[in-house]
Amino acid sequence: MGQGQKGFKDKKGSKRRDDSPPPEDGDKCRVCRFPLLVALLQLLLGVAVTAMAFLTLAISPSLLARETPHWAGIILCLVSILGFILYCINYQPDERSSLQFIVKLLYFILCTTGLVISVLVVAFAGHHHSQTSSLICEQEGGDCMCVLDQDDPIARTFIYEDVSDCESVTGTLPFYFLIQIMLNLAQALVCAVGTFIMWKHRYQVFFSGLQISSPSTQKWQKV
Structure with a gap:
């Protein structure tokens, strides 16, 4: 009878222990917290945005910095690169490593900054795409003189230096701005995903493994 009761208690105790949430897989959590795919997409998009900005700058050296947003790609x-470093850092629970905490904080801040910058670049590129699509240009020597309205005597004149063919201003330049819009929209989306993943890991509710027993119910303490 004693052995039966003991066996019943063991079964009951093991059943109670089985109700607890399984421990998280360290490798899986590491991939979730430091997504390699997000860092790879950020690198590819950054290189693409930088390359497209320099291609745009090759049309005319007089283009402004907001028209050639290579700084956003860089x-x-x-x-x-910071995401790759964060992925390679040995994971320690509860951020006990100061290096891990600092890199995670910097990655979160830079992802947020990249999101804001990408949205600004989209706004600039959209404005310039609309503007260059409406330009009326004439070749004068090695420069291209453009206006929005030929009938307006006080209309602003846009001068593009070292342009051999105005077709590159009225045709190629708006196309490059359109590509910049698409690339920076994708860049903003990837930065938003990286920011969300870091925020969710830091502030999401998870089971601590501590159990509070009561005569009627059993509750799991959440932290």
Whole structure:
């Protein structure tokens, strides 16, 4: 009878222990917290945005920095490199490593910054695409003189230096701006995903493994 009761208690105890949530897989959590795919996408998009910006700059050296946003691509490349570093750092629970905490904080801040910068670039590129699509240009020597309205005597004149053919301003340049819009939209989306993953890991509710027993119910303490 004693052995039967003991066996019943063991079964009951093991059943109670089985109700607890299984421990998280360290490797799986590491991939979730430091997604390799996000860092790879950030690197590829950063290189693409930078390359497209220099192609745009090749049309005319007089283009402004907001028209050739190579700086946005370079920043995203730095973010991706930081993501690779974060992926390679040995994971320790509860952020007990100061290096791990600092890199995670920097990655979160830079992802947020990359998101804001990408949205700004989309706004600039959209404005310039609309503007260059409406330009009326004439070749004058080695420069291209453009206006929005030929009938307006006080209309603003846009001068594109070292342009051999105005077709590159009225045709190629708007196409490049359209590509910049698409690339930076994708870049903003990837940065938003990286920011969300870091925020969710830091503030999501999870089971701590501590159990509070009561006569009627059993509750899991959440932290």
